[in-house]
Amino acid sequence: MLLDFRASFNLHRDVLPWIVNQGPADNVERSSRTLRVVNVERNGRILYTWKGIENVTNIGLYDPQVEQNERLYSFEKNLHIISCSVNKEKSLLALSYFRSTGETLCEPLRPVAKYLTLLIEIQPINNVKVLKAVDSCIRVQFLYPVEDTHPFPESHLLVISEEKYIEQFHINVASEDGNRVVIKNSGQIPKDRVAEDFVWAQWDMAEQRLFYIVPKRSSCVLQCIQFYPEDNFNILLEVTLDISLGDQGVSLVNFGNDFYEERGMARSPSLSLQVFTNKTGGLCLFYTPPLKVEQEVNYLVAFLHKGCSKTFKVAKTDSNQIKRVSFINLDNYVAVYLPGHFLHLINTRHTDLMCYHLFLADEAARITGMCNDCPMQSLLEASVIEYCTGNLFSVSINQWLLLKFLWNCKLDCEKLAVLHCALLHLVQQAQGETQIIEWICENASSCHSFDPIQEFIIASLYRKVSLDTIHLDKLLPYTSVPFWNEVIDGVSCSTEIIDLPILKMKTFKGFWEKLHSELEYMKHAQHRFHYSNRMLRRDWCKLISEVDTDEKRSVLYQRNVLENGKKVILNMNTWNSDQRTVPLYQEEDYPQKDLMGLIMVKLKEHLLRHLLHIGKNKIDKIVLDYVSKQLDLICLILEIVWKKYNLGPCAFCFNGRGSPSEYFALHIMCRISEATNRMCMPLPPGFQTLHLLLGVRCLPLETFLHYIDTGVLQLTETFAAKLLKDMDDNDDDKNEKLKSSIILRLPELTRKYVIDKSPLYVDFLPLNYLIKMLSEVEDQALNPFEEDSIDAAFLEEFALKRTAALLGLQKS
Template sequence: MLLQLSAEFEPQSDVVPWLLSQTPAAALDTFEKSSTTLYIVNVERNGKIIYTWKGSGGNTCIGLYDPLNKENEHLYTFEKDLHIISCSINNEKTLLAVSFLQSTKEERVNHLLQPVSKCLTLLIEIHPVNNVRVLKAVDSCIRVQFLYPVADRNPFPDSHLLLISEDKYIEQFHIHVVTEEPHKVVIQNPGQLPRDRVADDLIWAQWDMTEQRLFYIVPKESRNILKCVQFYPDENFNLVLEVPLEISLSDTGLKFVNFGYDYYQDQKMEPRSLNLQVFTSKTGSFCLCSCEAPDVSKDVTYSVSFLHKGYSKSFTVALQRTDYPQVKEVAFLNLDYYVAVYLPGHFLHLLNTQHPDLMCYNLFLTGEDAQINMLHSSSIQSPFKSAVWDCCSGRIFTVRINECSLVKFLWNSKLDSDRLAALHCALLHVRNTADLEMQIIQWISENLSACYTFDPIQEFIIASLYWAMCPETSKLEKLLPYTSLLYWNGIIPGITCITDIISLPVLKVQNCKGFWEKLNLNLECVKYAEPHLHYNNNVLRREWFKLLSEEKAEERGSTTYMKNIFENAKKVLSNLAAWNVEERLVPLFQEEDYQQRLLMGLMVAELKDHLMRHLQYVERKKIDQIVLDYVSKLLDLICRIMEAVWRKYNLQSCILCLGERGSAAEFAAFHIMSRILEAANGMCLPLPPGFHTLHVGVGVRCLPLHTLLHYIDNGLLHLTEACAMKLLKDLDNTEKNEKLKFGIFTRLPEAIGHKVCRLWNHPVTSNFIARNYVKLLLDKLRNKQRNRPVADRLSVHVEFLPLNYLVDMLAAVEEPGLNSVEGADNVNAKFVEEAALKQTTLLLEL
């Protein structure tokens, strides 16, 4: 089971014992028989729960449970058996708003005397109990809801109450109270309560208690309009958003979401024609979820409109089971970064709200993985983020993604889509957990060849960096890459998806803060081509290759530009060293490694430029630290993978004894290192200094000579100066070792060859020195004879074929028509002849 529930409120254990303690002993039996009349009516923003029960004398009582203090409190008692529709209490617990239906018997008795309204809405002073004020007496049902101040503000000086009528309008009452006597609170001017009209002609309404927002839909001629009103602590409210919808709603009556719960009405109600809910998150995501009443004998279709992205996705699921009881509606749960779509007994679908473009970021579960224990009712609300209210039983749960189940699902998954979705889910929800990170690395090491549509090392590194760095600043998530995939064309068995372009919301306020600021940022990214904002490695790759060329290295090696690049690399390594105080098991960071330091410094420079173009309001020092942390964590993740491999195979801290053959464990480590190198090359990511030396060293121990040389020729192994020097020093000149040295030496880059050629007393090194000497002399000769005509060329012919070939080769590098080999008289021909003869003898194995 991927989703785990934890009970926050259980009526039978949190309320019933208290009620029994308040009931006289003679009435206990009667109360126990009627304890099933305990119903939860509402959950307030501070988490307090309002409930009702029937007293022993037929009274209707209202109570309040405080989950923080685990205490119950009796609020009010009606001396009648009432059907309470809605109830709310203000933050100071001085006022109680109640809406109830008067009984049919009472209507018949009073009908001859005076007309009796079906629904009565009261405002009651309860601390202490004083006056009762009638707010509404109408035939349509009324919902009541007090506004609450935001958590970090002082309480309202006044109380503000929303009245939502089935006659399709919403009003706000302003209630000012005064203290007449100690502990006696009285409503000031109860007969003239100021009120505002908030909305008219609506056909659907949803209350967001946490953020104090009202979403509602009004019908228009062409299509319905979704609107949002934001309430503020200073008693003001604004219409902040409008968006046209493609969803058709039947205008049969006002539908309520998160305005408490009416048990009696829910029992009589037929399956709803359309379940519609809005979910928002702190990241600025804004989703509208909708589903027709499901028919378990057919397919189930539901839609999620990602209003912050400008498109909607409609999913159709082919149900496999027909033996499961009929449910009224599909449940939608708000898990902040995910929207959960749950049909008990059939499926659980987690949709990533931040990156909904690729289906492979969605977890679609069936069978045992899709079960949610303790949650079987179809009357489910999600009043808060990561909270579930099972309205029929009255139980309230917090819901979270179970880490153990997620890792188990990752290990057992057979589909790339499931693996990728589980990997991102783990990094998103349980990030910064060292134990989970090591479990993922262990999974990667076991499944390198099992994934076909993505590279697990690339995805782990890029996704880990993204989810770790994005909390740094609000816009950073738009600028950093979150995946190594450019597209994904796979399918998820059992589900089909259709994507449609929809209209973007229009914000009606300026200089908005909090959620609205992030939503506006998301909308701006959609308008101005969001994919182009993400950092990519194309420029970095081109610049790195350019600087690696010999001409560029000589030209810019001492410039200020190059000094800054290597200074960047030095800062990265210092930053990384500050994080890791423990000694590493893998022998890395023990050499300079010019190429990797160059790539490190370039990545810092390129990423810094990218962020500064788009984060103009962030100070430079902050951006510098973000970039250093990003590149440092990148190297740290690679080191963590290496450390996990070394521990898994119980390798020594230094295995570069080149005179011995490697074990099966070392060969496995070599394979993983090769995949790390492949992943880094594909994304142009820097590697820790010393990685290539270690990689070649393990390769020398594990691979046959021809395979080793083949890997070098094809770029799967990169020769380094440290590796070449260790190879020449540690191995003696046996026939087998000489072949190895010769194969390595002839493949060394020229810059490294110059430094290590004198370490090996062998004809090959003499040949190398001779060729360099001849090249140097001929370069000088070419400069002197640049103006000599071609006709003056001196024909030199020696009866020694290798020397003839060498002279011809050297002549070919001269500028056509300008250079002459006349200077061959100045060459030490005897030395060259001996070197060429030795090379010929060696190659012909004579």
């Protein structure tokens, strides 16, 4: 079970024992049978009803903060309560109920409304006022201020009628006799018409928003009203939807229990529509149209903040009756669940590639402990309720099961989707990263459509850096995969462009500011905002070329790049830690340092172009963290490999053959080098020298030299100096061949540097011969009476070639 369902509230566990203590023991069976949840308020309080002795109808409230129950009101008769809501101060109770046939027969001479809506003073129990007496079903919902600035004497109540209108009542209360609360304007309560002619409405209790859909010819218009504490409301959003809800009557979401389903009058168990938002400004509509093909399930996802929609079609594997699809909001994901068939985790943040949506079918999608005959209703984020059982669940993605599933994945699309999901939902970061890295090390060669090392580094950087600053997530890459052609078995998907929402406001705050940012980005999406390391390769090659040829375009620019590279190394956590076990040598790797500095310069220019609202110092810190954390992630991979295989912190010697563990470490370092090279990412200081040391121990000489010639291994000054100093000569001339081969492959400037750093005479014939000849050349250069002029560079090259020929490394 990939999703964790934890019962945060259970009627029979949290309420029934309290009810039993309130009344006679012979009433337990009736109370248990009639106990049901009616509504859940924004602060988490749960309203429920039950029938007591002599058909007394009770309304109770459970407060999860203190885990206590209280009776709010009782009726001395049997009522079927449809909807109920209590204000924040628990001074007013609003409810609507259905009048039974027996009750209406008592007054045969005048028409009696089927439904009554009451407003009751409950602190203490006082007056009861009839708000509505109609023949259509009514729902009630008190507004809860998002901020605590809402004045106590005023409450606002939404009344939702299935005659397709919504009104807001403004209720003022006054305190009398100490604690007696009465309604001040009980004669005629002021009200506003909020919406009308709608066919669907949804209450967002967390953010106090009302979404509703108004039909327009062959399409529909989705609108949203935001309620504010200062007693005003506005239509803030409007977008045209290319869907037709048909003649389904009025459908209401999150306005308490579904009256029609409870009475066995459900209009269509397969019809479901819900809107979800997330913290980053995402706005999505999920819709399941009425079934047309018995062997197929369709659901549409309109990513309104992205201006696109996807229609998924899932083949049904058996002929059992299809139940209603449930939607569960998990912030960055929405789970689409059909009991016994499939669980589809849809990534609402990155919608473009199918490989970010995790699809599970049959046994892998099974959720235990849930009532499969009762659809789940998503309330708050990561919270669902089963009204038929009275259970409220908090829902989360099980990180450990997700990682376990990662090890069992067979398809690349599953591996990539699980990898992204796991990185986004790391709860225990260190342990989670360790397991992911271990999986990458074991499965790096089994991923054919993407490089897991690249994906781990880029996705981890995105999570660590981009979420801290507004708009930054649109400027940094989140994946190394440019496109995806693979399909998911059993699922087809079609994508369409849709209208972007229109925001009807002048100023933005909270969610609306983030949504506005998303929409502005989509309006200019033709200009690619995401930074790409691949753009650096040409500039880096040019920079290295200028350094080697002394053709410097700007001393200031070169100095800026170098200083930025130094800052990155100083800002690294892993490399500078005393706890590290990987023997990364403290060395000056100038090409890599230049690349670090160049990335700093280019990324800073990129962010300064687009993040105009952020100061330069803040951008400097973002860029520094981004590059240094990328190097830290590479070090982290090495640390986990070293600890897993007990390689230890000791520096490697040149003698002896490498162990299987060292060979595995060499393989992983080759994969890291290949991944970073394709993305033009720098490597941490000491990486290439350590890579070479492992190569000497683990590879045959010919293979080792071939790896150098093809660029898999990069020669460094530190390695060359260590090789010439520490490697012993042996009888079979193998070490002499290695030393000579390395010297032949060193660039001219590096060669001179290494020789200057080496002892004057070492037990290595070719080098001794070279040093002797160069010394003679130097003596002649100091003799003013010497007529002939000798080219030292020519002699050096000649000596190396002659020595190589003598050793059989090349033809003379």
